[in-house]
Amino acid sequence: MGNYKSRPSQTCTDEWKKKVGESYSVIIERLDNDFQLPESALADLNLAFSSDEAFKKVNVNYRTEKGLSLLHLCCVCGGT
16 A cells, blocks of 8 residues: 555545535625525515416516526525
């Protein structure tokens, strides 16, 4: 195995874990930013997703400026 002192202080696995952790943090931050909705929009979405009648009038192909679909918005609002 060799002398333990000659081994690098960080292994490839440690570096990989660090990169994955940093990437995960960036992704979570971006997702949080994407899901920030104005209070007025959130109220309208809650109304639409809580009422079958209102939901039938919604354009199912709707996407926000950031590309979120109705499924994304329903998850944010806690709709069922």
